[in-house]
Amino acid sequence: MMTRRGVVLGVWLLGISLISPARAGLESLQYLSEEYKPFNYTQPSGHPAGLAVELLERIWKRTHTQPQVIRFLPWARAYQRLQLQPGTVLFSTARTRTRDSLFHWACPIARTPIVLLALRSRQLHLDNLQQLATYHVMAVRADVGEQLLHTQTDSWLKLDTTHNLELALKQLRAGRIDVLSFNERVARQVWQEMGEQDAALQTLWSLGEQEFCFAFSPGTSTQLIAQFRQALQQEVSSEGYPQLLERYQLRH
The missing domain is CATH 3.40.190.10 (Periplasmic binding protein-like II)
Structure with missing residues (x-):
């Protein structure tokens, strides 16, 4: 017969099992960017804006992710963190032949x-x-x-x-x-x-x-990257994406 203590422990473990996937979701990633208007920039109010920021916010919404903090850093410093810290996302990052094998990618944001x-x-x-x-x-x-x-x-x-x-x-x-x-x-x-x-x-x-993309650091969860890519592709394939490019004057 299970004791009262055993019931409490079982409920606690069940709670942990339900909470863990959320903590291991896109909320666990660190989002870095730079001043790179119209892709990503800070408004006078201090809030982030730009094409890539809007795409990211839509990805969060699709994946039921709470809005996360986006840290704006000088590019060289942010790029160094991308190379060294697992779980880091840097945008907007050009996907060049030199960089291609260094990181994981979710594309596209836009081409320019x-x-x-x-x-x-x-x-x-x-x-x-x-x-x-x-x-x-x-x-x-x-x-x-x-x-x-x-x-x-x-x-x-x-x-x-x-x-x-x-x-x-x-x-x-x-x-x-x-x-x-x-x-x-x-x-x-x-x-x-x-x-x-x-x-x-x-x-x-x-x-x-x-092609400009979201770049993920080495060691980042492949499951999270796959989840992110799927949501991005859904956005890029939607009717709203060309309008988004038009609004930021990035449509060819």
């Missing part, structure tokens, strides 16, 4: 070109990437713009880096650098928010269109 930008007033011209050797070139540290340039120039290019896009654009505006390697749509949007005219920027060269 990575380009070399210059001031139109400088009247610079490129026939090939070897000509970059004569220019002062900058990228954001650990960003896809830096990685693609190193890949496509076999690392011979001397490249300055900074931790912040706006600082890089200010350097470009002041004439302290000649060329900036970055996501074209993001750079142009920040440029205009700085009070500058879009036409003042010239696209010198395209490094290729990149």
Whole structure:
């Protein structure tokens, strides 16, 4: 015959078994991002916003996950955590050949070109990437713009880096650098928010269109990643996804 103590213990163990799956769900992941408008950014109110943030919130809703904290960090620091800390999600992350085998992926958020930008007033011209050797070139540290340039120039290019896009654009505006390697749509949007005219920027060269995704660190639960991917695919396949791209001016 089961004692009263045994009944209480049985109820407690049952409660643990019911609670554990929730604790092991998407709530257990750490969500990291950066200022990368219109993909992900903080509003003046301090709340996160952007295409990727909206997709993430819809994924949480589909998976019955309570809204989680999104931490905004400088890209290089967030990227380092993605490499070292299991259970980390970083977005929006370009899925390049160099990065592909390093992480697990849930795609897509959207696709957008990575380009070399210059001031139109400088009247610079490129026939090939070897000509970059004569220019002062900058990228954001650990960003896809830096990685693609190193890949496509076999690392011979001397490249300055900074931790912040706006600082890089200010350097470009002041004439302290000649060329900036970055996501074209993001750079142009920040440029205009700085009070500058879009036409003042010239696209010198395209490094290729990149797919931006949610990247998961090594060691993250494959079951959680599969759950996340399924919810993302449901969103991307929905009627609302093209409208979402349109609203953030990311639809081709």
